[in-house]
Amino acid sequence: MKKEIIKFGKLLYDKDLTSATSGNISIRFGNQIFITATGTALGFLKEEDIVLIDMEGRELNTNEKASSEKFLHVEIYKLRKDINAIIHCHSPFSTAFAASGKELSLPIVAENILYFGKIPIADYAMPSSKQLVNNTAKMFSDFDTVLMANHGIIAGAGNILNAFYKIETAENFAKTYIFSKILGNQKILENEEIAKLQVLRKKIHSENTEK
Numbered sequence: 001m002k003k004e005i006i007k008f009g010k011l012l013y014d015k016d017l018t019s020a021t022s023g024n025i026s027i028r029f030g031n032q033i034f035i036t037a038t039g040t041a042l043g044f045l046k047e048e049d050i051v052l053i054d055m056e057g058r059e060l061n062t063n064e065k066a067s068s069e070k071f072l073h074v075e076i077y078k079l080r081k082d083i084n085a086i087i088h089c090h091s092p093f094s095t096a097f098a099a100s101g102k103e104l105s106l107p108i109v110a111e112n113i114l115y116f117g118k119i120p121i122a123d124y125a126m127p128s129s130k131q132l133v134n135n136t137a138k139m140f141s142d143f144d145t146v147l148m149a150n151h152g153i154i155a156g157a158g159n160i161l162n163a164f165y166k167i168e169t170a171e172n173f174a175k176t177y178i179f180s181k182i183l184g185n186q187k188i189l190e191n192e193e194i195a196k197l198q199v200l201r202k203k204i205h206s207e208n209t210e211k
């Protein structure tokens with residue numbers, strides 16, 4: 001499990017989705033959580049940089065301090081029994097939307113409607129604060145991928161690969177959005193086409209949850 005966190009931390013770094021010591025990753029392990037320690041660089045994690053905490057955010061068997069956003073991870077795991085892995089990072093194109101106070105929702109790419117529906121934005125709060133936990137975790141009642149205003153992005157999934165895909169896909173969509181805006185004449189899909197995609201999205205989602 002630690003190896004998985006190390007592998008995906010490096011992948012996030014190699015794909016320019018994280019930089020320096022920002023961001024954090026966790027994986028649920030029964031009633032406990034493996035999470036990156038505070039101040040660690042996701043691109044260069046070692047096994048000792050990953051800390052085991054309980055569902056109250058208390059560090060177990062270690063002197064290392066868990067990520068300062070540990071309570072946000074804990075809260076999301078408590079809320080969503082189907083989420084087993086969480087990635088939070090400041091991927092630059094997605095964070096550009098968070099910095100502009102814009103959700104990633106304009107229906108201009110079919111795949112994005114299918115994959116996310118939309119990516120909403122949680123209200124700003126100080127990093128590591130209780131308010132940030134409240135503002136962000138509640139969005140997970142309806143969404144798996146959420147922008148954090150003036151901060152970054154966070155995604156949860158059944159496993160770490162799917163959480164990574166969400167971060168990567170959101171970043172690609174943010175890039176496409178920005179470039180299509182520069183090109184001009186962004187073509188918004190017709191309501192009828194959006195409705196068809198939403199039907200397909202529900203179908204895919206129910207098939208996945210039945211498995």
Ligand SMILES: [Zn+2]
Nearest residue numbers: 023089151152
């Ligand atoms: Zn952050």
